[in-house]
Amino acid sequence: MNSLLKLQQLDARIHVCHAREKEIPKQKTKYLAVRERLAAELKEREQKVKTLDLEQRACEGDIEQKKTAILKYQQQLNSVKKNEEYTALLHEIDTVKKGILQKEERIIAIMVELDEARARLDVDRKRIAEEQKGLDKQCAEIDAELSEAVKQRQVLEVERPAIAVHVVGDLSAKYDRLRKKYPSGDVVVPMKEEVCSGCNMLMRPQIVNEILQGHKIHACQHCGRLLYHPDNFTEESAGKHEAASGVEA
Ligand SMILES: [Zn+2]
Structure with a gap:
């Protein structure tokens, strides 16, 4: 009977180890969620820079096109005979020039926004890298705790036959x-x-x-x-x- 109680005690400890082995990895779930949030945050910052950069290029391309259009209109000015046509072309050129001005203003605004977005990306990238380092450390601690629990159980399991043989x-x-x-x-x-x-x-x-x-x-x-x-x-x-x-x- 005494051996039986000893065996039961040992099995209870093994059971506790098994339960811990099941519970410990669950702690990692919340860290994984934080990791995902940080990755999403970084992606958003990068996307912001990318979008502004693209818009700037689009504006520049647009300005080039508008300038070409103006040159074409100016050539046409030399060949038109009628006054109305001449006035209409001048009006057209004026409209395109206004369009260029708008795009140039937008480019200046974009450059300011880009500077801010790039600075913010730099800061956030460093912060997020730090936070991820912290997460890695915590996950490593959980892994160590788990392997410790496994080791403890294995030690108990090695002890078991010597006790069980008396039952x-x-x-x-x-x-x-x-x-x-x-x-x-x-x-x-x-x-x-x-x-x-x-x-x-x-x-x-x-x-x-x-x-x-x-x-x-x-x-x-x-x-x-x-x-x-x-x-x-x-x-x-x-x-x-x-x-x-x-x-x-
Ligand atoms: Zn009963």
């Missing part, structure tokens, strides 16, 4: 079956006040007596957990009752 006969199989049925929590439980502390059901008087005598290990007829009386299994009595390992339900 003999059908008791071993019975324990393994109960472990599967109740993966967390105890499967070897004390009887308290004639009640199974696993399922809180009352035991039959005869079984209570036999458990009290400590000669047999009984399984609870309600939940199947193995029962013992705490007084019978103190540290000092270790080994004394090992012989009485037959299971009776």
